[in-house]
Amino acid sequence: xxxxxxxxxxxxxxxxxxxxxxxxxxxxxxxxxxxxxxxxxxxxxxxxxxxxxxxxxxxxxxxxxxxxxxxxxxxxxxxxxxxxxxxxxxxxxxxxxxxxxxxxxxxxxxxxxxxxxxxxxxxxxxxxxxxxxxxxxxxxxxxxxxxxxxxxxxxxxxxxxxxxxxxxxxxxxxxxxxxxxxxxxxxxxxxxxxxxxxxxxxxxxxxxxxxxxxxxxxxxxxxxxxxxxxxxxxxxxxxxxxxxxxxxxxxxxxxxxxxxxxxxxxxxxxxxxxxxxxxxxxxxxxxxxxxxxxxxxxxxxxxxxxxxxxxxxxxxxxxxxxxxx
Amino acid sequence: xxxxxxxxxxxxxxxxxxxxxxxxxxxxxxxxxxxxxxxxxxxxxxxxxxxxxxxxxxxxxxxxxxxxxxxxxxxxxxxxxxxxxxxxxxxxxxxxxxxxxxxxxxxxxxxxxxxxxxxxxxxxxxxxxxxxxxxxxxxxxxxxxxxxxxxxxxxxxxxxxxxxxxxxxxxxxxxxxxxxxxxxxxxxxxxxxxxxxxxxxxxxxxxxxxxxxxxxxxxxxxxxxxxxxxxxxxxxxxxxxxxxxxxxxxxxxxxxxxxxxxxxxxxxxxxxxxxxxxxxxxxxxxxxxxxxxxxxxxxxxxxxxxxxxxxxxxxxxxxxxxxxxxxxxxxxxxxxxxxxxxxxxxxxxxxxxxxxxxxxxxxxxx
Amino acid sequence: xxxxxxxxxxxxxxxxxxxxxxxxxxxxxxxxxxxxxxxxxxxxxxxxxxxxxxxxxxxxxxxxxxxxxxxxxxxxxxxxxxxxxxxxxxxxxxxxxxxxxxxxxxxxxxxxxxxxxxxxxxxxxxxxxxxxxxxxxxxxxxxxxxxxx
Ligand code: SF4
Ligand code: SF4
Numbered sequence: 001x002x003x004x005x006x007x008x009x010x011x012x013x014x015x016x017x018x019x020x021x022x023x024x025x026x027x028x029x030x031x032x033x034x035x036x037x038x039x040x041x042x043x044x045x046x047x048x049x050x051x052x053x054x055x056x057x058x059x060x061x062x063x064x065x066x067x068x069x070x071x072x073x074x075x076x077x078x079x080x081x082x083x084x085x086x087x088x089x090x091x092x093x094x095x096x097x098x099x100x101x102x103x104x105x106x107x108x109x110x111x112x113x114x115x116x117x118x119x120x121x122x123x124x125x126x127x128x129x130x131x132x133x134x135x136x137x138x139x140x141x142x143x144x145x146x147x148x149x150x151x152x153x154x155x156x157x158x159x160x161x162x163x164x165x166x167x168x169x170x171x172x173x174x175x176x177x178x179x180x181x182x183x184x185x186x187x188x189x190x191x192x193x194x195x196x197x198x199x200x201x202x203x204x205x206x207x208x209x210x211x212x213x214x215x216x217x218x219x220x221x222x223x224x225x226x227x228x229x230x231x232x233x234x235x236x237x238x239x240x241x242x243x244x245x246x247x248x249x250x251x252x253x254x255x256x257x258x259x260x261x262x263x264x265x266x267x268x269x270x271x272x273x274x275x276x277x278x279x280x281x282x283x284x285x286x287x288x289x290x291x292x293x294x295x296x297x298x299x300x301x302x303x304x305x306x307x308x309x310x311x312x313x314x315x316x317x318x319x320x321x322x323x324x325x
Numbered sequence: 326x327x328x329x330x331x332x333x334x335x336x337x338x339x340x341x342x343x344x345x346x347x348x349x350x351x352x353x354x355x356x357x358x359x360x361x362x363x364x365x366x367x368x369x370x371x372x373x374x375x376x377x378x379x380x381x382x383x384x385x386x387x388x389x390x391x392x393x394x395x396x397x398x399x400x401x402x403x404x405x406x407x408x409x410x411x412x413x414x415x416x417x418x419x420x421x422x423x424x425x426x427x428x429x430x431x432x433x434x435x436x437x438x439x440x441x442x443x444x445x446x447x448x449x450x451x452x453x454x455x456x457x458x459x460x461x462x463x464x465x466x467x468x469x470x471x472x473x474x475x476x477x478x479x480x481x482x483x484x485x486x487x488x489x490x491x492x493x494x495x496x497x498x499x500x501x502x503x504x505x506x507x508x509x510x511x512x513x514x515x516x517x518x519x520x521x522x523x524x525x526x527x528x529x530x531x532x533x534x535x536x537x538x539x540x541x542x543x544x545x546x547x548x549x550x551x552x553x554x555x556x557x558x559x560x561x562x563x564x565x566x567x568x569x570x571x572x573x574x575x576x577x578x579x580x581x582x583x584x585x586x587x588x589x590x591x592x593x594x595x596x597x598x599x600x601x602x603x604x605x606x607x608x609x610x611x612x613x614x615x616x617x618x619x620x621x622x623x624x625x626x627x628x629x630x631x632x633x634x635x636x637x638x639x640x641x642x643x644x645x646x647x648x649x650x651x652x653x654x655x656x657x658x659x660x661x662x663x664x665x666x667x668x669x670x671x672x673x674x675x676x677x678x679x680x681x682x683x684x685x686x687x688x689x690x691x
Numbered sequence: 692x693x694x695x696x697x698x699x700x701x702x703x704x705x706x707x708x709x710x711x712x713x714x715x716x717x718x719x720x721x722x723x724x725x726x727x728x729x730x731x732x733x734x735x736x737x738x739x740x741x742x743x744x745x746x747x748x749x750x751x752x753x754x755x756x757x758x759x760x761x762x763x764x765x766x767x768x769x770x771x772x773x774x775x776x777x778x779x780x781x782x783x784x785x786x787x788x789x790x791x792x793x794x795x796x797x798x799x800x801x802x803x804x805x806x807x808x809x810x811x812x813x814x815x816x817x818x819x820x821x822x823x824x825x826x827x828x829x830x831x832x833x834x835x836x837x838x839x840x
Contacts, residue, residue, distance in 0.1 A: 030706075031449070031450075033706045033710075034450055034702045034703075034705055034706045035449070035450050035453035035454070035705070036453065036454070036457055036705060036708055036709070036710055036711045036712075037453065037710060037711075037712050038710050038712055131332060131334050132334075135356070135672070202447060202449075203447065203519055205447070280699065280702065280703065281699070282449070283449060283450045283702050284448070284450060284513075284695075284698050284699050284701075284702040285447070285448060285517075285519060285695070285698070286443060286446045286447045286448035286517065286519050286520050286523060287446055287447025287448075287519070287523075288519055288522070288523075289522070289523055289671065289673045289674070290356060290671065290673050291671060291673075292522055292523075379748055380746075382746065382784065383746065383747075383748035383784070384748075386748055386780055386782035386784070387748065450702055450705075454705075457711050460711070467722065467723055467725075467726060468723040468725065469725070470725060471723070471725035471726045471727040471783065471796070471825075472726075472727055472781070472783075475780065475782070477782045477783060477784075485783075485787070486725065489723075489724075489725070509701055512697050512698065512700075512701050513697075513698050513701045513702070514698075515694070516693060516694025516695075516697050516698070517694045517695060517698050518694055518695060519695070521694075
């Protein structure tokens with residue numbers, strides 16, 4: 001057996017942990033700057049060890065399980081939420097050579113595995129036996145289910161253009177044609193909005209609307225179980241940022257022929273752009289209300305996504321445009 | 326038909342957005358509120374009862390702690406009531422200083438409201454921006470009277486401190502600065518579709534309801550009733566300044582927002598004029614006896630605090646302490662409409678509506 | 692849609708603006724002269740008139756006097772003088788009424804301790820608290836600087 005089969009995922013796990021650590025720091029810094037503050041500066045130089053300290057604090061905290069909680073499910077929920085978040089990373093190609101599983105239906109795999117997390121979130125909310133958790137869990141289940149549909153439909157345009165569900169193939173299609181953000185602009189917008197909703201981030205952060213529901217589904221969680229939920233959230237940011245880079249921003253493809261910069265750097269650049277955008281959005285937007293959120297998904301995004309499919313299908317037949325579609 | 330059950334949700338007193346220690350017992354069906362009942366008293370300190378055992382000067386620092394976001398207006402209420410009962414004329418200079426600090430305090434208080442109300446509906450940055458600008462006002466007050474929140478600035482007969490050197494210039498600069506910042510707030514909030522969606526048509530109160538509940542301040546004006554004590558029962562020297570009384574039309578959250586934002590503009594306008602007309606020289610304290618013995622009698626004064634009509638009712642038996650003191654605390658009156666407003670609303674609107682009323686728990690509980 | 696973009700623009704612009712936070716506690720905060728901090732007490736000046744204890748709205752000053760040791764002199768001198776900072780609200784009234792400026796405000800405000808007992812400050816402690824004493828103690832009088840500049 002190849003040693004990389006074991007070692008690769010372990011390295012990846014640490015990479016993801018590293019990403020999460022610094023994404024949280026970066027988020028706090030960016031939001032701090034936007035709000036004319038400096039963000040964390042105390043732990044380590046420039047606050048670099050702040051998240052490490054926070055995580056350490058979470059790990060040594062007492063593990064409290066509410067007496068009336070359903071203990072089994074309560075313990076299961078964070079695990080169930082995290083495993084799919086990490087599993088989806090398996091199909092993401094970072095460059096031509098750095099990838100784990102190059103399966104033919106990579107995109108489908110991502111979409112289907114990632115929806116398992118909803119069960120974890122719902123379980124967590126239910127098992128805590130807390131009304132805020134329950135409301136938060138229900139909200140997130142409703143939200144994630146509704147936004148999954150436009151999310152999947154919006155990528156259909158990409159799939160049609162690339163003619164493949166394999167993520168590497170999709171990047172290859174963009175290397176020859178244009179990045180899909182241009183021909184698939186409508187799809188990109190729908191995907192962007194739906195992905196933010198999937199990630200439960202502002203302005204769609206209803207499940208954990210702290211001013212309404214205290215902390216939503218993880219209200220009762222403390223210590224490392226809580227850390228797992230946080231980890232899940234940020235791992236999904238990692239996954240979603242990679243996915244959007246691959247699907248719409250050309251993956252590791254270098255623009256303007258700037259090929260002297262290695263492909264991995266390009267990937268990271270595009271990836272960071274999306275992550276920054278998320279944080280920037282969080283610092284600016286108020287939260288959408290639940291019913292408006294649902295309306296927006298079903299009445300706004302869904303028709304748009306379907307329209308995008310038809311548009312792609314039609315434009316594919318126009319001879320001088322078909323090169324791009 | 327699915328069998329559904331109502332759920333009782335206990336919001337507060339440790340909930341992140343009940344603005345202090347308010348507790349709401351909410352009965353919800355799904356996400357729709359059936360009934361909401363505020364439970365108050367967690368911050369009750371018995372200011373009115375304590376005051377019966379304090380001399381008039383000693384009461385002033387206690388009033389600081391009622392509406393701690395606009396302590397200057399509270400200071401003014403007690404001083405004004407006492408002065409009225411004793412028949413003291415206040416020197417001009419003191420009146421100008423009082424008006425300047427009260428209006429600046431109104432700006433500071435509305436900024437806190439703006440920040441927290443937006444925080445309630447999930448916008449984070451405006452909160453920090455508001456506090457950044459409020460900080461400037463607090464610094465000015467700090468320079469004037471040595472405290473940032475609990476000023477204890479006014480005295481029966483005048484004010485404690487004269488303006489320090491260059492203070493008026495700083496006020497002028499601040500007014501300029503704030504006008505600039507108001508544009509930024511507008512840009513950040515007014516056009517924001519999510520904000521509009523969350524405020525337009527939410528928490529509508531008709532002006533009949535508003536009047537019958539005894540609402541005052543922006544809560545009343547947003548329903549279209551033009552009633553501002555500064556204009557319609559002028560006290561101090563407010564009749565010398567030109568300013569508008571902004572009113573709304575529909576009485577929803579959005580109107581409340583617009584009203585308060587315009588009130589900030591009007592308050593800046595008043596400050597501007599007051600600095601312009603500030604008298605050269607003159608005393609800041611009237612001649613008052615060392616021990617304040619207030620003649621027997623009763624007096625009620627109502628002034629326009631940032632939250633509404635702040636009344637002070639003194640009953641004196643001719644001693645150096647009031648026999649009975651009663652504050653009409655606007656937050657307390659405004660809060661009463663909350664159950665009516667919440668009925669039938671989505672639970673997500675709860676915090677938005679509560680934030681719109683703009684209560685200060687120190688004032689609700691007294 | 693346009694409003695959202697405008698909001699994003701404003702927040703982005705603010706990112707480049709200078710930071711407004713203080714470096715407290717790494718750099719001490721400089722308070723303006725009139726700031727009401729912990730009192731400084733000068734036993735020499737005190738004439739034991741008891742006015743400060745009487746005006747205090749929270750009753751946190753307790754003082755006792757004793758006969759002047761020099762039999763030739765009249766009056767009393769201060770013996771003990773305590774302020775309980777658990778309940779002192781730093782309202783400035785004691786310093787306002789003191790006829791001799793025996794009790795005056797300083798700009799120090801750091802009072803945090805691990806025990807409530809330590810908030811009970813006696814005459815010696817108050818006397819040693821002699822840094823950053825407020826310069827301008829005569830309130831209620833018009834100041835030249837208050838005029839229109
Ligand atoms: S500052 Fe106020 S509360 Fe403190 S000792 Fe002096 S009079 Fe009493
Ligand atoms: S008021 Fe001044 S002089 Fe009188 S007892 Fe107090 S500190 Fe001493």
